[in-house]
Amino acid sequence: MNDYIPPTLLGWRPPQYTMRLKAGEHSARHIRRIVRSYLEEWELTELSEAVELGVTELIANVVRHVPDRRCEVLLLRQETGIRVEVSDGSPRLPSMRAELSPEAEGGRGLFLLEAVVDKWGVEPTADGGKVVWFECATGGVTAQ
16 A cells, blocks of 8 residues: 555665655655655765755645645755755745744744755746755755
8 A cells, every 4th residue: 555665675766756746734754754765775864854854844835835735846866965846836935034923833944944954945937836945965065
């Protein structure tokens, strides 16, 4: 059914992986497992915490802010680490709030993302949506 298959049973993996989904409340948990599996296969386990937190925040933003919750997640192995892209059809670009109330229940995701990744950004797409991306580098090397 939906059993987890360890990467050793799947064999060699290409330097990228794409998934398209309609994000729900539990999607981030499943995506983290897939991300962790690829990071192990690509020998990038030192990046697991940052990448898993980053992808969790971006998927949470899709669930909260994209009306149809449809998105695409791209994992791209780079020479110095990994790039993760989450694209969706919403034209609304994320932004970091200038001020947050201590009682605010949301609005900290991009601050968390900035704290744990080397680079991140957002780009509008030709079809009216956007791509939010981040990069994490190995060994203290800044992603190019």
